[in-house]
Amino acid sequence: MEPIRENSSLPLEYQSEQGSLNILGFWIFLGAEIALFGTLFATYFVMYSGGSNAGHPPSEMFELPLVLIMTFLLLTSSFTCGLSIGEMRKGNVKNMMIYSIITLLLGAGFVGFEIYEFTHYVMEGVTLKVGSYWSAFFVLLGTHGLHVTIGLFWITFILIQIKMRGLTAQAASKVFISSLYWHFLDVVWIFIFTGVYLLGMVN
Numbered sequence: 001m002e003p004i005r006e007n008s009s010l011p012l013e014y015q016s017e018q019g020s021l022n023i024l025g026f027w028i029f030l031g032a033e034i035a036l037f038g039t040l041f042a043t044y045f046v047m048y049s050g051g052s053n054a055g056h057p058p059s060e061m062f063e064l065p066l067v068l069i070m071t072f073l074l075l076t077s078s079f080t081c082g083l084s085i086g087e088m089r090k091g092n093v094k095n096m097m098i099y100s101i102i103t104l105l106l107g108a109g110f111v112g113f114e115i116y117e118f119t120h121y122v123m124e125g126v127t128l129k130v131g132s133y134w135s136a137f138f139v140l141l142g143t144h145g146l147h148v149t150i151g152l153f154w155i156t157f158i159l160i161q162i163k164m165r166g167l168t169a170q171a172a173s174k175v176f177i178s179s180l181y182w183h184f185l186d187v188v189w190i191f192i193f194t195g196v197y198l199l200g201m202v203n
Contacts, residue, residue: 012089012172019173026177030184037188040140041195047136048199054131058200061126063117067197070113071189074148077106078186081179088175093167096175100159103182107152114145137196144188151182 014020084099118138121127128135155178162171 011176012091012167012169013176014173016169016173019170019176022173023177023180026180030180033184037140037143037191040136040143041191044136044140044196047133051132051136053133054126056124056126056130056134058133058137058196059202061121061124062197062201064197064201066113066117067193070110070117071193073106073110073113074186074189077103077110078183080106081182085176085179088167088172091167093162096167097159097163100155100175104152104155107148107182111145111149111152114141118142140196141192144185144192147185147188151178151185154178154181 080099080103087095
């Protein structure tokens with residue numbers, strides 16, 4: 001376990017050599033994630049322009065209030081995630097944990113509303129099998145939702161580790177990496193909100 005070097009001019013998460021390497025490696029990993037979601041978005045737009053919605057146009061299925069709530073929850077969670085990093089760099093573990101827990105609660109709320117949305121569609125007869133458009137929709141949104149769920153468990157495990165072992169430079173790098181992951185998912189959601197929901201509602 002590498003100790004925190006209080007006098008270092010580097011941010012806390014970079015004060016461990018291993019932590020710095022892990023952060024660099026994660027940036028490379030995000031490149032692969034961008035390629036994954038880029039492929040899913042490309043498939044979705046192809047299906048949007050020429051695929052079948054089997055008589056269930058997105059303009060009739062999408063509910064703006066629900067989408068706005070989901071957007072508010074996820075974007076607010078990104079803000080609290082950023083606050084937790086700021087508190088971590090100050091060495092204020094208590095406030096870092098508080099903001100991280102708020103982030104988790106907001107993220108869990110987002111996942112809950114997405115499950116509700118999918119359940120509503122299924123009850124209306126809209127599933128993966130009803131048309132190529134909806135197949136692309138569920139795969140794109142489901143992949144993003146799965147990533148958010150993984151992020152919830154990941155951040156939870158990191159917080160448990162910090163609670164048990166304290167905040168070290170290496171643990172700080174894990175918190176920072178998880179925040180990069182979380183912010184990335186928020187950026188993906190912005191593209192989903194504009195490219196999937198808003199576009200689907202106006203056409």
